[in-house]
Amino acid sequence: MIKEMFEDKKIIGVVGLGYVGLPLSTVFSKKYEVIGFDVDKSKIENYSKGIDVTNELEEDTLKNSNIKFSSNPQDLSKANFIIITVPTPIHKDESPDLSYVISATETVASNMKEGTIIVYESTVFPGATEEVCIPIIEEITGFKCGKEFSVGYSPERINPGKNSKDVSDIVKIVSGYDEETTNIISEIYDSVLNNGIYRAPSIKVAEAAKITENIQRDVNIALMNELSIIFDKMDLDTNEIIDAAGTKWNFMKFRPGLVGGHCIGIDPYYLIYKSKKLNYSPRLLQTSRNVNEDIINQIIKNILLTFIDNEVNIKKSNILVLGITFKENCNDIRNSKIVEVIDELKDIGANVTIYDPLADAEEVKTFYDLELSDDIEGEYDSIIIGVSHDEFKDLTIDDINRLSKNKPIVFDLKSLLKELSKEDIVYWSL
Numbered sequence: 001m002i003k004e005m006f007e008d009k010k011i012i013g014v015v016g017l018g019y020v021g022l023p024l025s026t027v028f029s030k031k032y033e034v035i036g037f038d039v040d041k042s043k044i045e046n047y048s049k050g051i052d053v054t055n056e057l058e059e060d061t062l063k064n065s066n067i068k069f070s071s072n073p074q075d076l077s078k079a080n081f082i083i084i085t086v087p088t089p090i091h092k093d094e095s096p097d098l099s100y101v102i103s104a105t106e107t108v109a110s111n112m113k114e115g116t117i118i119v120y121e122s123t124v125f126p127g128a129t130e131e132v133c134i135p136i137i138e139e140i141t142g143f144k145c146g147k148e149f150s151v152g153y154s155p156e157r158i159n160p161g162k163n164s165k166d167v168s169d170i171v172k173i174v175s176g177y178d179e180e181t182t183n184i185i186s187e188i189y190d191s192v193l194n195n196g197i198y199r200a201p202s203i204k205v206a207e208a209a210k211i212t213e214n215i216q217r218d219v220n221i222a223l224m225n226e227l228s229i230i231f232d233k234m235d236l237d238t239n240e241i242i243d244a245a246g247t248k249w250n251f252m253k254f255r256p257g258l259v260g261g262h263c264i265g266i267d268p269y270y271l272i273y274k275s276k277k278l279n280y281s282p283r284l285l286q287t288s289r290n291v292n293e294d295i296i297n298q299i300i301k302n303i304l305l306t307f308i309d310n311e312v313n314i315k316k317s318n319i320l321v322l323g324i325t326f327k328e329n330c331n332d333i334r335n336s337k338i339v340e341v342i343d344e345l346k347d348i349g350a351n352v353t354i355y356d357p358l359a360d361a362e363e364v365k366t367f368y369d370l371e372l373s374d375d376i377e378g379e380y381d382s383i384i385i386g387v388s389h390d391e392f393k394d395l396t397i398d399d400i401n402r403l404s405k406n407k408p409i410v411f412d413l414k415s416l417l418k419e420l421s422k423e424d425i426v427y428w429s430l
């Protein structure tokens with residue numbers, strides 16, 4: 001049915017132009033007319049001028065693209081294939097916040113014509129597209145799904161950051177409301193991707209697959225975090241243990257660390273919520289979240305103990321923190337866990353200098369009320385390497401010595417300096 005209504009000329013609309021929507025728009029724009037829509041007018045102004053505020057694209061990509069950027073919802077009515085890539089955070093009580101998905105769905109439904117296919121890429125719990133989104137569209141348009149419009153789900157699997165895979169190189173899971181819709185969605189995605197698509201048997205399977213990918217990471221990192229607490233008590237270096245264990249062919253080399261950002265540390269809560277609705281309280285998922293959140297306290301505890309051992313008064317200490325983004329080589333500061341470490345240290349009374357060559361100082365001020373420093377020169381009681389940006393990889397023992405007031409005390413949360421000689425420094429890593 002939808003096949004007959006879907007027009008031959010495909011015009012793609014992308015709703016929500018952030019870390020996911022913007023690169024995706026540029027990929028589609030190589031082959032199709034693309035309307036990029038966002039409610040954030042300043043983003044639209046920047047993109048229209050060729051400025052990529054996400055810092056995810058190669059230089060000049062926007063200047064060379066023919067995407068029509070707009071914050072006028074009516075422009076979406078020209079599109080017949082609309083992809084929704086809006087945020088899916090959690091509320092304070094850790095329940096899913098679908099308000100962005102709902103409002104984007106309302107905007108699209110209020111401005112769409114018959115024969116439109118809407119594909120969701122935002123990460124949701126299994127069932128959200130069919131149980132939450134379709135009823136909204138049917139209610140607003142009076143159309144019936146599978147007849148006058150259709151929907152699909154294709155999870156986004158990019159990793160933000162400069163050294164990550166390009167969106168066009170990732171195998172894309174696609175799914176549709178029915179066979180016809182899945183065929184159309186498959187064809188359109190396949191036409192712009194280098195490594196093809198995977199057809200999931202249903203929308204729910206595609207939704208569940210995405211959340212499973214991220215839960216697997218969260219649980220495995222939690223395991224390494226817990227092991228690192230145990231091994232630390234034995235004065236053993238967890239990373240040395242992982243390197244040794246990793247020589248077994250089927251050992252998975254997850255590393256301990258802070259789990260921040262808006263995917264790995266958030267998505268498990270979507271399934272925990274759904275699971276509880278079905279009267280099953282998932283213990284492993286919840287415990288993994290707790291362990292990963294608690295690692296902040298373990299870090300603080302170790303800093304305090306190390307300071308006591310080395311007779312440094314934390315209340316009068318000067319600490320240099322390298323990196324504030326939620327992960328390496330990207331400028332995204334949302335849900336960055338190193339910020340929680342910084343806040344704790346400041347609360348205790350430490351004077352903290354923060355340096356991050358990628359984060360936007362204004363954004364850091366607005367989001368976290370923290371100041372970024374322009375350079376790292378100074379003499380510090382301690383250095384915390386919070387994020388392994390490429391720029392920090394070249395740090396030498398000479399640099400560490402130069403930046404240290406007395407005997408260097410280094411907390412290397414990303415094990416960035418694990419190859420360096422630690423003979424004359426106090427060194428702790430997760």
Ligand SMILES: NC(=O)c1ccc[n+]([C@@H]2O[C@H](COP(=O)([O-])OP(=O)(O)OC[C@H]3O[C@@H](n4cnc5c(N)ncnc54)[C@H](O)[C@@H]3O)[C@@H](O)[C@H]2O)c1
Nearest residue numbers: 016017018019020038039040086088103104122123156160
């Ligand atoms: N960032 C990643 O690396 C990544 C990876 C995989 C999946 N995801 C998922 O993709 C989704 C989007 O993530 P993101 O990082 O791109 O988010 P983002 O915050 O960077 O971008 C979302 C954009 O949507 C816009 N927006 C919000 N409500 C809107 C509305 N009603 N209409 C139009 N625009 C609206 C915002 O202004 C923003 O520009 C989330 O569900 C996320 O979990 C993200």
